[in-house]
Amino acid sequence: MEGKFTSKRAIAGSLANALNLLDEKTPMHHQRTAYLAYHMALELGYEEADRVEIIWDALMYDVGTVILTEGKEFTFSELSAAGLNIVGDVNQLHFVRKMFLAGQAGSAGDPAYEVLSKEARFAEIIDLSRRVSGMLKQDDAALNQVEDICENISNLAGKELHSWAVECFLRVAKTEYIWMDLLHQPEIVLTYIPDGLDLSIDDTIELARFMSRVIDFRSAYTAAHSVGVAVSAVRLAEIMGMSEDECKMMLIAGYVHDIGKLKVPKSILEKGEKLTDEEFNIVKEYAYYTNLILKDIPGFEQIGRWAALHHEKLNGYGYPFGLRAGDIPMGAQILAVADIFSAVAEVRAYRQSMEKEGVMKTLADNIEKGAVSGYIVELMLQNFDDIFGKRDEEVRRESARYYASMVDAEA
Secondary structure, eight states: OOSOEEHHHHHHHHHHHHHHOOOTTTHHHHHHHHHHHHHHHHHHTTTHHHHHHHHHHHHHHTGGGGGSOOOOOOOOHHHHHHHHHHTOOOGGGGGHHHHHHHHHOOOOOOOOGGOOOOHHHHHHHHHHHOOOOOOOOTTSSSHHHHHOOOOOOOHHHHBOOHHHHHHHHHHHHHHHHHHHHHHHHHHGGGSOOOTOEOOOHHHHHHHHHHHHHHHHTTTTGGGTHHHHHHHHHHHHHHHHHHHHHHHHHHHHHHHHHHHHHSEEEOOTTTTTTOHHHHHHHHHTTTHHHHHHHHSSTTTHHHHHHHTTTOOOTTOOOOOOSOGGGGOOOOOHHHHHHHHHHHHHHSSSTTBBBOOOOHHHHHHHHHHHHOOOOOHEEEEEEEETEEEEEHHHHHHHHHHHHHHHHHHHHHO
């Protein structure tokens, strides 16, 4: 599959919606931050390419929160430091990495606009924009809040925020519709990303792998889970004779199959004992959120369905849709087996990892219950050492990145 696979605009919107699941106290927080940052860049005279760049920077600015302590407030410098290893070597987000480097370094005193690099200016604009987003209240008219927010931001000039950025914000703040957009429809910022900015399937794979880190780096127990599932599922797909393009789509589906899990509190993810019924009901919703996040991305028609249905069971007792065998696509059935295979081979808060015999027994038990395909499991068992080896190689690589991220975040 050559040429366009999906659009940057669609991926940006889905990534923002996924990150919003981490903290729902401020609705559309990432879109609000990006919207205001865009208009500040416009006010400062930046060209369209730079304005599009700051949208991506602003949507991604707090990916590092997944490896930081939940419930705490962090400086922009701390967020930037934590985000660096998560963005890492993702070529599609190279400018975000530069912004993180500038944000991590910060700047002493209250430097003039002219002495800063573009990336340092963008970091400052985004820092200010995220603060404004956090101050906006949903239960009052936008214009009723302008005066107080402007006063609060003005009080930070020359201290926590650079004076030139505050002055720029105060100029933008005079435009009333901007406040109404910020409160009611900040997602229109995505329309500022031109339609012509396309992604190939290989570009999409790279961004999907980045997103797997955002999903998995919330816990040491899941630090490389999505990578393990993706690699295992692709190998099964290859053995079953899927085409090269289908295998690439399987890789993407494996990377993002747990994207809705960003909605699940970390305390539940790391609970060291059996979940209560109420807690398990929270967990069961995540596949539904995976569907919501992926379903409207062009090119993801199959990918989204495979990912969202990986907890469906052939006997009809899966979730969230309760589908039976004939309604569950083969890609989702492959992911289901790969998910079980990878999960039981990992350490969890409530158990140790299983050796080969334990993994094989767990898969056999799931066949007996009518949950998964016996044919796919048989292929898994026939090729166990090959699949496990490929999975282990990728898991070790991603786990090393996770632990490096943790060290850097604590430094």
